[in-house]
Amino acid sequence: MSEALLYEADEDGIVTLTLNRPELRNPISDMEMIDALLSALERLESDSSARVAILTGAGKGFSSGGNIREMKPGSTSLNAGAPAVTRRNYKRGIQRLPLAFAALEVPVIAAVNGAAMGAGCDLACMCDLRIASQSAIFAESFVKLGLIAGDGGAWLLPRVVGWSKAAEMALTGDPIDAAEALACGLVSQVVPDAELMDAAHALARRIAANPTDAVRMTKRLLWEGRRADLSSILEMAAPMQAAAHTTGDHAEAVDAFLEKRKPSFKGI
Secondary structure, three states, rough: OOOEEEEOOOEEEOOEEEEEEEHOOEEEHHHHHHHHHHHHHHHHOOOOOEEEEEEEEEEOOOOOOOHHHHHHHOOOOOOOHHHHHHHHHHHOOHHHHHHHHHHHOOEEEEEEOOOOEOOOOOHHHHHOOOEEEEEEEEEEEEHHHOOOOOOHHHHHHHHHHHHHHHHHHHHHHHOEEHHHHHOOOOEEEEEEEHHHHHHHHHHHHHOOOOOHHHHHHHHHHHHHHHHOOOHHHHHHHHHHHHHHOHHHHHHHHHHHHHHOOOOHHHHH
């Protein structure tokens, strides 16, 4: 694993991913960070003991988004100076991230510990849940740099905050604070700065307490529900439910309910 991203797993199946370039406020457009994130997501998906992940940033910020130093012509990760090459840079680079998060079945909580700007805001939206410290700020700030959201933000943000708020954020590029993020549904909790990771772990434990396969299939259905019609979701849900009925954790849940005791799930 690259030093750009720290990967820590505990005995409860909770994995903490930390963007680890605090000197630059954790940009995600450089290939080292992109490859590190993709590798971490692949590791998460293949680890049957991983129940939920928390994504946060080292230092004072969550993520500054794109590395502005790489926006000058000649960049190998963003602006190559030639449109066709720049297009390939995006497709081979940062655009792989939203696709990987969408394919991942392990739930991810974004613990936003400071500024989440541009692609950093979109990275938070790639996660399934978001909680913020009181000092967090969010901005869909691409227009401030004469750019558009090249990382899927125009698809992600409206599905989190709704069309009207997404249009306001994207067309003005203005930041919103944690209280406004809570009011518009961008985050589900705002906590004091010093309590952010404790709150993230408390939420992670609530998810990890449930059967692993049921959680993963539920996440898959929620993501597919963003783009599929009802009949397609029902068609997908039927075989998933058939599989869920055969799991040991389902049998344990039923037995525990009937016997009026706490279930003991094994992830099988």
